[in-house]
Amino acid sequence: MLILNCPYCGVDAEETELAAGGEAHLKRFGPGSSDDEFHDYLFMRENPKGVHFERWRHANGCGKWFHAARCTQTLEVFGTYSAQTTEPPQEIKDAITAKRPGWSWREFS
Amino acid sequence: MSEPISALNHASYEGIAKVEECGLQGMITLRGDLSDKVLAKAVKDATGQKVPGQREAFVDGDTGVCWMSTDELLVLVPYAEVEAKLAAMTNALSGTHALAVNVSDARAVFRVSGANAREVLGKLAPVELSAEAFQPGQIRRSRLAQVAGAFWMDDAETFRIVCFRSAADYAFKLLKVAAQPGSEVGVY
Numbered sequence: 001m002l003i004l005n006c007p008y009c010g011v012d013a014e015e016t017e018l019a020a021g022g023e024a025h026l027k028r029f030g031p032g033s034s035d036d037e038f039h040d041y042l043f044m045r046e047n048p049k050g051v052h053f054e055r056w057r058h059a060n061g062c063g064k065w066f067h068a069a070r071c072t073q074t075l076e077v078f079g080t081y082s083a084q085t086t087e088p089p090q091e092i093k094d095a096i097t098a099k100r101p102g103w104s105w106r107e108f109s
Numbered sequence: 110m111s112e113p114i115s116a117l118n119h120a121s122y123e124g125i126a127k128v129e130e131c132g133l134q135g136m137i138t139l140r141g142d143l144s145d146k147v148l149a150k151a152v153k154d155a156t157g158q159k160v161p162g163q164r165e166a167f168v169d170g171d172t173g174v175c176w177m178s179t180d181e182l183l184v185l186v187p188y189a190e191v192e193a194k195l196a197a198m199t200n201a202l203s204g205t206h207a208l209a210v211n212v213s214d215a216r217a218v219f220r221v222s223g224a225n226a227r228e229v230l231g232k233l234a235p236v237e238l239s240a241e242a243f244q245p246g247q248i249r250r251s252r253l254a255q256v257a258g259a260f261w262m263d264d265a266e267t268f269r270i271v272c273f274r275s276a277a278d279y280a281f282k283l284l285k286v287a288a289q290p291g292s293e294v295g296v297y
Contacts (some may be wrong), residue, residue, distance in 0.1 A: 009163060062181075
């Protein structure tokens with residue numbers, strides 16, 4: 001059972017109250033981009049065993065989207081943070097480094 | 110003019126707790142910047158309450174205001190006054206980036222009361238409902254089995270539950286089953 005703290009309403013919401021929104025921090029490649037970039041944007045997703053960043057929505061709650069950093073292997077949650085950002089905040093990165101030294105995920109580490 | 114009737118027209122059930130459909134309740138969904146002074150005054154004029162903080166609910170009878178999210182409030186007013194209150198609110202907010210809509214007829218309201226009220230709700234919602242964690246003055250939006258619902262406490266043994274009117278029958282049946290005689294769990 002996954003329990004995430006919603007950064008908007010401060011509730012410790014369990015999985016059935018949330019809706020998964022796939023991978024976080026995707027950069028959109030739209031009109032004007034190359035076919036390869038567009039292909040990667042549409043189809044290429046991370047599938048790590050370990051540190052992962054995801055989007056979640058507090059669907060049966062405040063209805064807001066937020067980001068979560070967690071470990072896919074142990075279900076450990078490193079933290080949740082606002083959706084209004086293009087990269088994980090430093091305190092989330094620090095929390096992950098404390099538990100998983102040397103981690104990397106896409107361009108973040 | 111046809112006579113407005115609530116979803117289950119005051120249906121009730123007595124088990125380990127009393128479950129009642131509360132009848133018609135005026136409800137206005139108000140979205141906007143909750144720190145805005147104009148919005149705060151509109152809420153004050155409609156309900157006499159200040160703007161609630163995170164997960165707070167200031168409700169007295171059928172008047173009050175509940176925090177729904179960072180940019181949304183649920184304003185409760187008597188059913189007969191909802192059009193007048195909404196007009197006053199819309200007028201007050203005309204120069205502000207905010208939206209107020211009458212959702213009274215889209216909702217159903219239930220009351221669960223009695224010493225086992227926490228148990229009944231605890232069976233349906235994935236929420237910590239111990240007396241330390243959930244108190245009168247707080248609101249929680251969650252789910253009741255498979256439908257969305259929000260609830261707050263009127264006093265230490267009474268919950269008021271709001272759900273969509275289309276799910277009223279489902280919600281009432283859920284509450285009835287959760288309140289069956291002899292189904293006490295004894296957790297809370």
